[in-house]
Amino acid sequence: MIERIVHEQLDDLEKAGPGADLVEVFTESVPSRVMCEMIGVPESERKTLQRHVETLGRLSCTVPEALAAVSGMSGFLSRFVPVRMDDPRDDLLGDLIRGGQLDEQELMGMTATLITGAFDTTGNMLAMGVFTLLEHPDQLAKLREDPELMGGAVEELLRFLTISHLGASRWALEDVEFAGQSIKKGEVVTVALPAVNRDPERYGNPDQLDIGRTDHGHLALGHGVHQCLGQHLARTILRVGYEALFDRFPTLRLAVPGDEVSMRDDFVHYGPRSLPVTWDD
Numbered sequence: 001m002i003e004r005i006v007h008e009q010l011d012d013l014e015k016a017g018p019g020a021d022l023v024e025v026f027t028e029s030v031p032s033r034v035m036c037e038m039i040g041v042p043e044s045e046r047k048t049l050q051r052h053v054e055t056l057g058r059l060s061c062t063v064p065e066a067l068a069a070v071s072g073m074s075g076f077l078s079r080f081v082p083v084r085m086d087d088p089r090d091d092l093l094g095d096l097i098r099g100g101q102l103d104e105q106e107l108m109g110m111t112a113t114l115i116t117g118a119f120d121t122t123g124n125m126l127a128m129g130v131f132t133l134l135e136h137p138d139q140l141a142k143l144r145e146d147p148e149l150m151g152g153a154v155e156e157l158l159r160f161l162t163i164s165h166l167g168a169s170r171w172a173l174e175d176v177e178f179a180g181q182s183i184k185k186g187e188v189v190t191v192a193l194p195a196v197n198r199d200p201e202r203y204g205n206p207d208q209l210d211i212g213r214t215d216h217g218h219l220a221l222g223h224g225v226h227q228c229l230g231q232h233l234a235r236t237i238l239r240v241g242y243e244a245l246f247d248r249f250p251t252l253r254l255a256v257p258g259d260e261v262s263m264r265d266d267f268v269h270y271g272p273r274s275l276p277v278t279w280d281d
Helices: 002-016 022-027 029-039 043-057 063-086 092-099 104-135 137-145 147-161 231-248
Strands: 169-171 176-178 181-183 188-190
Touching (some): 002 022, 002 231, 022 104, 029 092, 029 104, 029 231, 092 104, 104 137, 104 147, 104 231, 137 231, 147 231
Antiparallel strands (some): 169 188, 176 181
16 A cells, blocks of 8 residues: 555656646655555545644744644544544544444543654655755665665664754653763653664764664664654655665655755654655656
8 A cells, every 4th residue: 555655646746747736746645645545545635634733833933823723633532532433434534433442532632642743743754855965966876776775774864864853851750860960850851763763872973874774672662661653654764765765766866956945843743845856857
């Protein structure tokens, strides 16, 4: 299913022609379509949900904008989930319903989590990974020469980029000493994930992108019991998406200088607002 959706979106990219916005045509659409099919969301709802997720992920959105997005998302969930509970299908949401462990409110919350995660994080990571590889032609050349490096390349991109601006926050349940610091019970600690994933005490040449790196162990997708719910799905979408894109368009390159690419620097998750690309016909 993921491969089919990826290739359908690449068909659209080819039809759009050189100069097309990769974010609009490909990286934004693939993860959202995958999740919609996995939980049975009608295609007619996808663009509206995408707008709600974008609004809620924008740090500069106003309170009225946020409330409108929450209301829109809640309205969709309150219509969608009860209907599906009465008629569970053979998909992920149907499996959760038949499991019998979640009530209606919990199913709505889980569905919102799945939609938000798939629409926002994976799409930004897919776009940011393409942008980064195009800006590191030596690494892209290695990947083209040895496709077996793709799995490691995905992990290295996750480490190198760490698109989550805001790190995980935890509060101490008791007084604790950590790395020479005293943390009192009730105090909050925020982990700077981008800093962690470029810790020179953990990684050799941490600021260098190296798709051949074998010592991963990054925290881009969490750690321990607090790990990304959709991490395996995200990794699959990234691997399939990168492989198919660079195979289909071997001369793919940016259509504008890299420093002119507009970035989502006011969002929870970092990535290009748009990514104009071109290629040789």
